Amino acid sequence: QQPVQSPQAVILREGEDAVINCSSSKALYSVHWYRQKHGEAPVFLMILLKGGEQKGHDKISASFNEKKQQSSLYLTASQLSYSGTYFCGTEDNYGQNFVFGPGTRLSVLP
Amino acid sequence: DSGVTQTPKHLITATGQRVTLRCSPRSGDLSVYWYQQSLDQGLQFLIQYYNGEERAKGNILERFSAQQFPDLHSELNLSSLELGDSALYFCASSEQGSANYGYTFGSGTRLTVV
Numbered sequence: 001q002q003p004v005q006s007p008q009a010v011i012l013r014e015g016e017d018a019v020i021n022c023s024s025s026k027a028l029y030s031v032h033w034y035r036q037k038h039g040e041a042p043v044f045l046m047i048l049l050k051g052g053e054q055k056g057h058d059k060i061s062a063s064f065n066e067k068k069q070q071s072s073l074y075l076t077a078s079q080l081s082y083s084g085t086y087f088c089g090t091e092d093n094y095g096q097n098f099v100f101g102p103g104t105r106l107s108v109l110p
Numbered sequence: 111d112s113g114v115t116q117t118p119k120h121l122i123t124a125t126g127q128r129v130t131l132r133c134s135p136r137s138g139d140l141s142v143y144w145y146q147q148s149l150d151q152g153l154q155f156l157i158q159y160y161n162g163e164e165r166a167k168g169n170i171l172e173r174f175s176a177q178q179f180p181d182l183h184s185e186l187n188l189s190s191l192e193l194g195d196s197a198l199y200f201c202a203s204s205e206q207g208s209a210n211y212g213y214t215f216g217s218g219t220r221l222t223v224v
Binding site for chain 2: 032034040041042043044046047087089096098099100101102103
């Protein structure tokens with residue numbers, strides 16, 4: 001079952017922060033985050049496994065709340081290069097039923 | 111360069127025709143996944159192969175088929191093409207049989223059916 005992402009779209013000014021949410025009605029084993037720029041391939045950002053961990057690199061981080069079956073992606077001090085569509089992907093068991101969310105379109109303006 | 115190679119990059123063909131899309135996974139990756147992405151839409155899973163065997167099937171039409179060869183490259187065959195089949199087709203690979211290490215995507219094949 002496809003996870004739900006919110007918001008569907010967000011517009012920011014350079015330097016502002018954003019949060020993108022991903023939720024599922026099923027218990028999750030892992031959550032993945034990808035970014036896709038227009039006309040390009042999706043690029044893997046990070047994976048979070050059940051256990052409520054938080055990960056990050058540079059100014060992009062994510063959390064995974066296993067009990068709520070939710071994950072949030074945090075983009076701080078956004079840069080123009082952050083623009084694109086962010087997809088979460090969820091897996092409800094190891095190696096099974098991986099499915100992408102519908103995506104959140106992020107636009108960062110100067 | 112992600113290490114996943116897809117050919118051709120662009121393909122224009124007429125309705126009713128048949129095409130073959132090719133994918134070479136990243137070195138060492140055993141799994142290949144095919145995704146379809148229509149204009150400004152999400153990523154629809156078509157099929158997964160792991161070390162030559164079909165592992166999972168998504169919303170793949172009967173007109174579409176795929177296989178993974180002993181050298182691990184994969185081909186996606188699309189036949190009796192319709193206008194609605196126009197889309198970006200991505201191949202992705204992963205180290206093992208799951209998405210546990212993340213997917214590496216190729217640059218895609220843009221198919222236009224006229």
